[in-house]
Amino acid sequence: MESLSQLMQLLFSGLTIGSIYALIAIGFVITYNITGVLNFAQGEFAMLGALLTISLSSAGLPLYLAVILAILIVMLVGGFFERAAIYPARKSSVATLIIITIGISFVFRGAAIFIWGTQPHSLTPFSGNSPIRIFEAVLLPQSLWAVGISLAALAGMYYFFNKTYTGKAVTACVMNRFAAQLMGIKPEKMSFLSISLSAGLGALAGIIIAPISGASYQMGLMLGMKAFIAAVIGGLTNAPAAVLGAFLIGIIEAFSEGYLSSGYKDAVSFAVLLLVLFFMPNGLFSKKSGKRV
């Protein structure tokens, strides 16, 4: 019984953190496929989202309004970042683009210290704090929010990419930029759209995690790294696989923490990354025939 409850507990923890990685990982995948950029500033959007929400809600705004406003602001910031830094350098080499995104993440982090200071901030949970008990394992309402929102976001993304005109245009750009251009789709516009979209998703992830772990200027780096592994495990090319990758990483982390030692947690998830890279280079969940996009 006890081991079952521990198992449940590990699963809950893994799913919660996995859903947060998932949101950022989707952003990674969208950005990578449309602009070819490995955006190392992705995690910083989560930091901005979380801290903005905290500021807005402590300024007296109701929580839902603060969340929406924060996401919109971060999307704007993301769009500005694309215009100012990614777009002018779009023809540079992969290494140059990586360093540009790293430069941007420095700017975000420095600005965050200036605006919010160095101390961590807190946000109240979306709904209550009384844990739900299942088989002696504890599930917090905030965890349900986390998993629920990331699944909803995934569904939203699916709808957007497959059912709306703009979304289809983005997908077309991923498939074949040249052909898309012939059809009157502007890849530049899509690049702008994709980065602000991933910025919004990142912000959402940060907002969800803030009540669980608090928020500070340096939270983005770790979240970004983990989400990046998740995206690679998923193959970097399709969003649902990245989401599965994210949940997998979350669960692996929880289990290595629960059964091994938390000191080795990061090493275990990166070891999984290496194994996946070496033995299944197209990602864990890719179909064998899948064309690399």
Next chain:
Amino acid sequence: MDIKKFTRSYRFNLYGITVLLFAVIIFPFLVPSNYIISTFILIGLYGIVCTGLVVLMGHAGQISLGHAAFYGIGAYSSAIVSGKFDFPPLAGVLTGILIACIVALLIGIPSFKLKEHYLALATLGFGVIVFTFLKEWTSLTGGLNGFFGIPPFEVAGFSFTTDRSFYFLVWAVLAFGLWFANNLIHSRTGRALKSIHGSESAAESIGINLMTSKLKALIISAVFASVAGSLYAHYISFINPQLFEVMTSIVFLIMVVIGGSSSLWGGLAGAIIYVWLVELLKDWVPLLGFSTGGEFEIVFFGVLLVVLLIFKPEGLMGSWKERKSLFSPQKKKVQDKKGAAL
């Protein structure tokens, strides 16, 4: 293609070398301050690492996000061998080289079977794993409390204790490294690497073994990083695992990119710019009226980095090449990238 022009642009210019060598030698006698000399010691150490990375990135076309791990392997090998077991420092350096070679092989063989930038991802993971070992293997490394009391570097009874003597040691190693890398680039392996960077399939079709050529580049860059790490440990005398985290690998990458990986000098140029920019921002940013703390320095550094790379995407030395020779490597790269993105 004009072969003569091609080789000339990559050959050392003897006149220039002499002047530069002279400048490097008299420099510490002109500058009385140990502070300036020690910034140049750091530049020299980073220069060694980045020259290795230039061979890997500019010539084999592979990105590494984990070179801090090789740097750390060198540092800890030296610390443990000479600090804990009291062997001569040279033994520590050699141990570091040996381990770095083995590790580079282990990471390189599977990575190079894959296409594109999988080495970047693999080295990122590998960097975290090495960091974890340094952190958790406390009986050997001292863990996060750090390892202190590393003796000064010593060779044939001469001990490098002053900043000036260490400066000469580091720059001599760097000069040797540059000479070695230059020879390599002009050897069979170097030309093979260059052709790989241009087009892998074309290179393979004329009988170049991709695997061994790329492995050579990776091993050389790993050895360079390890030697620099060893020297660093002896210089500072205190190390801790946090020095060898992912962020340090990224800093190395920043230096190579701003310096430009298409020129052999790019690594050194990047190291000079990086170290001095960070130091100068400390003095300049307060002059602009921001005196609160380092956050403005970070913001300025980030902005400068982005602006620099937007205007000089191939790095400072890279744009030179473009003007100097008709052979321009980046044209091909652009095509490659488009291909990858689509």
Next chain:
Amino acid sequence: MKKWVWLFVMALVLFTISACSDSSSGEGDEIIIGGIFSASGPAAPLGKGEMDTVKMLVDKVNEDGGIDGKKIKLISYDDKSDQNEAVLSMKKLIEQEKVHAVIGGTISGNTLAMIPLAEKSEIPFISLAASKQIHNPDDKSSRKWVFKTAQGDDVVIPKVLQYLKDEGLTKIAWLNVANAYGTSGHTEFAAMAKEFGIEAVVEEEFEATVTDAKAMLTRVKKEKPQAVVVWGTAQESAVITKNIRQIGIDVPIINSHGIGTKQFIELAGAEAEGIIFPIGRLLVADQLSDDDKQKEKLLTYQKDYEAEFNAPPSTFGGHSWDAFYLLLEAIKKANGTDPEKVRDALEKDTGGFVGISGVFNINEKDHNGLSKDSLVMVKIKDGGWVINE
């Protein structure tokens, strides 16, 4: 040839710059103090307050006319929590700015990297970091010029162990953050626990960036400890503390002195209630009895800091307060800034110095001078702190 022309131009520029910054160095009628703090980067929550405190105090002393008519000039750098920047800053302060003494080194790693420089250049160096290695190294290397004002783990851990012993909590769970702060606490704990008859039934680590530790805590729960000791700073400790309660471990929780900020109470919310931790008296200054030696100084520091920065001071800021006034005291006693005399004065003539972190008794054998009496056990109650002794 363009390449070489360019290189030379760059070299020239560098020379001019270095020449410029050289000119700022010492005239005789100023006391030049160097400061190196981690005001950004991972250690920023500690270092920012330290930097602000020293800046504020320098202004205050100068407004009051300086020391014996001499003004104080502070040159402070932010090492961004990076060891190499700390080392370069130290060199710059000593070589170029010709400082008379250095205050700083927010984290132990940076301090340990700077110590050889201070020893070699023979400049008094007062560290603000905690590690025991700073003033009492295992390898017995020289620490002639190094002092420190923070309570080391060799002072804090016995305080905690004594508390556990007094409460009869002998089977405990030990959790520490996986960084230098946490591991050095753990080393000291492992070395001393037996002396107090305390046994750790389970020992675990957690990351500084931890978001959910319930997985690890399930293992802790199984061992049924009588108390849980959490050794970390505010953010991660808050996550762990919340998780401990959420998962239903209902035993006393003892935290480290790293959580002495209001942010911890905010972050941990209702779960913060009843937490006990050792800390300097600054946090509970208003509850001290009037005959407490420190009370007046503590309240003044609190008032001044709040007026200047609109936020309460932290105990870390207190460490730099102590370093600054200890140094002034020594300079006064030494009648000048001669490094040798200042060092001797720090070692011999500052006995009984009443500071923010406690009463210092620095002597030849102990360059820290704080005892475990400089700490009090504090309990979190109704979102505030009360003395628990």
